[in-house]
Each structure stands twice: as structure tokens, then as C-alpha cells.
């Protein structure tokens with residue numbers, strides 16, 4: 399039996415295998431009207447296909463805790479009951495396939511209010527459903543992006559509360575796992591890194607101050623998220639800056655703290671917070687960051703980034719570099735990648751009864 403297809407249990411949730419789908423924005427929700435931010439037909443078909451394909455865990459794309467927390471006006475959100483109801487159809491179907499449904503809760507911070515990626519992803523203003531973004535400091539991401547409004551301490555507390563409210567709604571929507579989006583230069587990542595956080599109050603300056611907002615979000619979510627259900631955190635393990643950024647050493651220290659605060663797994667990505675860096679993109683280029691956290695802390699990890707080959711994925715798990723692998727673009731190409739991998743490895747994976755003639 400390949401380690402890739404062994405179940406993995408965290409708290410009281412068992413994920414049937416180690417082939418997981420990472421969050422990937424579809425920019426396909428209504429930008430206005432009563433269904434704003436609610437999953438639509440596209441989302442159902444998209445997530446359902448990966449569940450039917452044998453994916454053990456599906457993490458639904460970055461889902462905003464408030465309208466201003468969306469990356470684009472077309473993002474999913476989970477700040478009202480209409481959205482909760484629409485998510486239920488997806489979580490029900492995923493569960494019916496034996497796939498564990500998870501959702502990534504997000505606030506886009508200074509990188510909010512942009513167009514869809516396939517039309518260029520440029521910032522959009524109020525005339526095209528946009529808004530003024532916020533951040534830890536009045537520093538733009540790059541010359542294309544507007545300077546965000548610096549959040550007041552009261553506004554920071556409001557956002558912590560929005561993450562907790564969103565977690566409560568995620569539970570009502572039928573999700574088994576919540577992932578907090580602390581990566582890719584969005585709000586939580588912006589607070590973590592000295593590159594984007596220039597505050598002089600309790601939320602900036604020292605390492606302890608820069609992680610404060612993230613830990614407050616984790617604590618607030620953990621308080622409302624049931625003890626028997628796992629909590630994930632996605633981190634950018636490095637800004638890829640030579641100096642003045644968040645580093646792999648910071649990530650190791652932070653991982654141990656997150657674990658002590660009740661986070662059950664670190665989803666280890668990199669980058670997204672500094673605009674002018676070169677990121678090496680060889681196969682599995684982020685795996686060493688995950689492996690280091692797993693080796694040096696008690697935190698379980700998932701590895702992500704250019705993991706596409708069956709043998710490559712199987713080795714990462716078998717060698718103990720990660721507890722699971724997340725396949726993003728490869729699952730966009732092949733929704734049944736997990737079934738194909740199980741076949742190649744001679745392992746068992748659930749196949750929908752309707753497809754029994756294809757086994």
C-alpha cells in the first residue's frame with residue numbers, strides 16, 4: 399500500500415488519502431445583488447468533479463470574511479446566510495463522495511479589489527465594483543496597486559471578529575476543516591512580514607508584535623470552531639527577499655507557536671508579499687520548507703507547488719517530507735488524478751458507483 403493512499407486523521411476527522419486539492423480562486427461569484435459572493439453552478443461542478451475523482455480533501459478557494467476582504471469582486475464570501483445555504487450543496491456532495499470538505503477563510507488586505515486574473519488582475523475602482531483596500535501600513539504592494547488605508551486597532555479587532563463569524567458560518571455550511579489564509583501577501587501575511595508591516599504599535603515592529611494579529615485570528619477561530627474538527631493555516635514560508643522579509647527561520651518558530659495555539663496542520667506555500675523577487679519554480683520547489691517545519695516542530699504539514707507526477711507525490715509522503723500533498727494546477731488539468739495515481743501505485747481509492755465500469 400502506498401503511503402499516498404493511507405488515511406490521515408486529525409482530531410476526529412479522517413481524510414481518506416493524502417492527495418488533496420489546495421484553494422484556487424475561480425472568480426465566478428456574482429459581484430453584486432442578493433447572491434454576491436455565493437457559490438454558483440460553476441463552483442458546484444468544479445468541486446464535485448475533484449471529489450468524484452477521488453481527491454481525499456478539497457479546500458474550497460479563498461472565501462472572504464467581509465466584502466472588503468475579497469481579492470476581486472467575483473470572489474466567494476461567507477459573511478451572510480445566503481452564502482451559507484449555497485455552500486451546503488457543495489459540502490453535501492463532497493461528503494457523499496467520501497471527500498472531506500474544507501474552506502479557506504481569507505482577507506485580501508492591500509491586494510484586495512482587483513480584476514479577475516484572466517483579465518489581467520489589475521486593481522479596480524468603485525465604478526467597476528471595486529473599493530479602497532486596507533492594510534497594516536499605508537504601503538502599496540507595487541506601483542500598480544493603490545496605497546491602502548492603515549487599519550486602526552479597532553478595525554483590526556473587527557476583522558478578528560469577522561474571521562470568527564466566518565468560521566461559525568463555515569460550520570453551519572457543513573465544512574469539516576477551516577484553513578486560515580496567512581499566505582501570498584494577503585492581510586495576515588502583510589502583518590507577519592516586516593516588508594509590509596511598518597506599524598509602531600502592538601501589531602508591528604518586533605516578531606512578537608507582527609505575529610499578534612495572526613495569533614488573535616487563530617485564537618478567535620479556535621474558540622468557535624469545534625474541538626473535534628481540525629484547523630489549518632496556510633503560510634508563505636518566505637518572502638524570497640534577501641533581507642527585510644519574512645524568512646524560513648521565522649516560519650519554523652511561528653509553526654511551533656501555531657501548534658500551541660491549536661492549529662493542526664501547516665499548509666506551506668511561499669511568496670506573494672514582495673513584488674520584485676525571483677522565485678525558483680522547479681518541480682516541488684516549496685517542499686523543503688514544509689519538510690523543515692515537519693522535522694523541527696510538532697506541526698503536521700502539507701506540501702504544495704509543482705507537484706504533478708505520481709512517483710514524485712508518493713515519495714514526498716513516503717519519505718516523510720510532508721503528511722500530504724496538494725495538487726493545484728494538475729487537478730485543474732485532471733480532476734481524476736487521485737484515481738489515476740491509485741491505479742499506478744496499485745492502491746485503493748473510492749470510485750463512484752456510477753463509474754464502476756471504468757475500474
Ligand SMILES: Cc1cc2nc3c(=O)[nH]c(=O)nc-3n(C[C@H](O)[C@H](O)[C@H](O)COP(=O)(O)O)c2cc1C
Nearest residue numbers: 420421422423459460702703704705725726727728
Ligand atoms: C487559479 C488559481 C487560483 C488560486 N487561488 C488561491 C487561493 O484562493 N488561495 C491560495 O492560498 N492559493 C491560491 N492559489 C495557489 C494554489 O493554491 C497553489 O498553492 C499553487 O497553484 C501552487 O500549486 P500547483 O503548482 O500545484 O498549482 C491559486 C492558484 C491558481 C492556479
